[in-house]
Amino acid sequence: MRTKTPQLADRILEAATRLFARQRFHEVRMDDIATEADVSKGTLYSYFHDKDELYLALLARGSDSLVAALQRAVEQADSARGKLIAFVQAVVTFFDDEPHLFDLVQVVEVLRRSEEFPWQEARDVAVQLVHQVFDEGRRRGEFRVADPELGALLLLGGLRSVLRFGKRPRPRRLAERVVESILGGVAE
Amino acid sequence: MRTKTPQLADRILEAATRLFARQRFHEVRMDDIATEADVSKGTLYSYFHDKDELYLALLARGSDSLVAALQRAVEQADSARGKLIAFVQAVVTFFDDEPHLFDLVQVVEVLRRSEEFPWQEARDVAVQLVHQVFDEGRRRGEFRVADPELGALLLLGGLRSVLRFGKRPRPRRLAERVVESILGGVAE
Secondary structure, rough: OOOOHHHHHHHHHHHHHHHHHHOOOOOOOOOHHHHOOOOOOHHHHHHHHOOOHHEEEEEEHHHHHHHHHHHHHHOOOOOOHHHHHHHHHHHHHHHHHOOOHHHHHHHHHHOOOOOOOHHHHHHHHHHHHHHHHHHHHHHHHOOOOHHHHHHHHHHHHOOOOOOOHHHOOOOHHHHHHHHHHHHHHOOO | OOOHHHHHHHHHHHHHHHHHHHHHHHHHOOHHHHHHHOHHHHHHHHOOOOOOHHHEEEEEEEHHHOOOOHHHHHHHHOOOOHHHHHHHHHHHHHHHHOOOHHHHHHHHHHHOOOOOOOOOHHHHHHHHHHHHHHHHHOOOOOOOOOOOOHHHHOOOOOOOOHHHOOOOOOOOOOOHHHHHHHHHEEEE
């Protein structure tokens, strides 16, 4: 039997993400995933025992990789404002590179809401990082967010709308403009 | 044969909305909808020929009623700022009264994205009303939104996050605080 490789696992997960985002869960068959990934059914089943396992694996993989990208982003910048901009830029880059994952998360957010689901960690870490940076902004005297909970909801929700409905190609300095608009307001 | 009534159509659509929001489209059967609405299958089919017709009808009905509520809201207030607050309050009231419709819209936004779908009108009217009120704010000298497109995305997206993830019961003066935060910024 062939050795399993992370590259092949990735290829299967990417193919499955495309299918789950386009079709309803019950319409996607393991056969379709094998075809889309260009692997045999035997190979597919040696990686994932069933569709549920595959579905959870791809959300968990996406969640881990977004968490890593967000943590790198905030470490990279010095000022609190710079950290927020790097954070927003990381979210834009991540989902623009993975549009099917973006769709999938939006669907599972509703369909899997009552159970624990593997995307939850990405959401929790994102909210927590934004709160940390707001706090750092206050300690450094850069800015003070009076209601951090509302501030984080408006930043993350606004960003989601920009990703889903905003112009493409993305305007120049998009991350900076989102952060300035949320911190300083959209009105003059 | 019994005369069809709008009340019974409403009861069927409300039952169907609850089921579509909880389960995937293919899992919901016309039988389940009849049971949930407490009507016979014959009655159900006299109102809607199949599941697709019912599904489109409930999105169209929700879209029409949100559009009417938003238009009333902006007519009600005098100042541009007051109109924005009334608009946000109308969205909060509408979706807090129809949580299943809120979930359903989030799912169809992804699954039906490529086709025309009956929720599109509500989205278009909402965006258009926000642009109108931004414009009115400028003409009246109340406030000036430099980038109305980004401003509308941040307002509507931020509001969606507040609805989905924000505290319940809703904090006092929520609509006002959302509008002030978007126009004037979350930071001091």
